[in-house]
Amino acid sequence: MMTPRKETVKNPRVRIAPSPTGYFHIGTARTALFNWLFAKKYDGKFIVRIEDTDKERSKIEFEKDIIEQMRWLGLTWDEGVEVGGDFGPYRQSECLDLYEKYLHQLIEKKRAYYCFCSAEELEIKKQEMMTRGESPRYDGSCRNLSADVIEEKLKNKIPYVIRIKTPDKKISFNDMIRGKVEFDCSLFGDQVIAKGFREPLYNFAVVVDDHHMRISHVIRGEDHLSNTPKQIVLYEALEWETPEFGHLPLILAPDKSKMSKRFGDVSVAEYRRTGYLAEALFNFIVFLGWHPEEKPGEVIKEILTKEEILESFDMKRVQKGGAIFNVDKLNWINSEHIKKLSINDLIEKSLPFLEESFGKEIFTDQKYLKKVIELHRERVKKLSDLTELIGYFFNLPDYPKELLVWKDSILENTKGNIDFLINLLSDLKNDNFTKNQLEVIVMPEAEKRGRGELLWPLRVALSGMKNSAGPFEIMPILGKKETLSRLKIALEKVQ
């Protein structure tokens, strides 16, 4: 899979150019991340440009989301929207004068031309070519219109678009990830580059912007691979130097189809709301199609901080094949990052989730909350899990009485054991309500009566759950009074 590529990079200028036509997508996040990493690694600049030439679909709400989520992920940019810079504007809708200028230049130099063909006739021709088994391309009808004819049509206000003259040749470029890639230009022909002088289309606007922002390396998704020759045609027509290109493999859904709405969550905000940590998502995403170098005899570390990732990052190790988004792995990475968090950080990050479920009032006792969270931190995959895990510490559990009965035991035994426990624990002093003391008192009895027989109903009475932390951990936190009260409730249930 490895292809040798040249790599002597210094002070690169790279960019992420999202279009605000949807919420910040996990795929865009990855492209942003690799660009950011590349810039940091080689002491370059990372630029954020908003591609909002599609007036119909672009929304400010999406732009805000993109910026917010990038910040959340810990990405910082040197130039771009919100931070400014010397090569702006960084929003395509504000660069219209620039596009217009080059459009005129291209037409004057006869590298581009007016095309008066209607969309309908083009569609028919396209279908014909497809049925003939040819690659659909413009037939060049308007390519050599005389100046008189053009003037005439313009005067009569015949609608037009602007097309670039594509040379009949092969174009190849050296992709940073894929090595040499070659395309035959005759297959796509003269592309429309603008609908009008102030209505540039994507491929043209990108080229103008990248050139003006002095972008040295264009790192983007593989879906842009076949746009690259079209853009190179423009660089050549404009007599500009082409940047380096690098095409990242796509992120795929588990069925290997393109990551899309069909596969659950695709927006970064959604993962954030579900309780994934920014550093975990960062860690996970970077491992989609990339791995640090394995040193002989060394176990590869997969739980990495941003700094560690930066340390071992190398563009040469990016894979070519699409990477499947594996939620299991994300969950594991997230739980590992949660374990690394300090208890105070964990509380701070969990609180919004807890408050949403239980309300704010419940969390006035910080010490109590701290103990509860400490007890569960190793069981948490996502912060949102915490809500279910610790509910019984804040609300009285509700459960069917059958749950109190251990395996094949009977209600009578359960009743007797709960009654026994109430008496046993009532005699204990408040001070002795610690994990150790409780074990000393209760365990010998559990051995006599059967561990499950005694401990299972104890735990269920306290937590109301089939799976929960152990009774000796729960009791000290709940305290003697609450413990006894819950046991009495259990007793009533089985009466």
Add this chain to the structure above:
RNA sequence: GCUCCCGUAGUGUAGACCGGCCAAUCAUUCUAGCCUUUCGAGCUAGGGACUCGGGUUCGAAUCCCGACGGGAGCACCA
């Protein structure tokens, strides 16, 4: 239909450039055991892959060709 890209366990990957050290690495997942009242965590063990067919070679996961499979693109979207 045409073009381009890709093809190592369920998943992410190492190995490939420079063929032998590969009866193939690491992680995750899965299974079992230990621990344990349950679950989780932890520990231990195990399962699981070079897409196929030719060629080159003493020797191929690795080089070459072909097939097959998957993906992306082919707009007056970005």
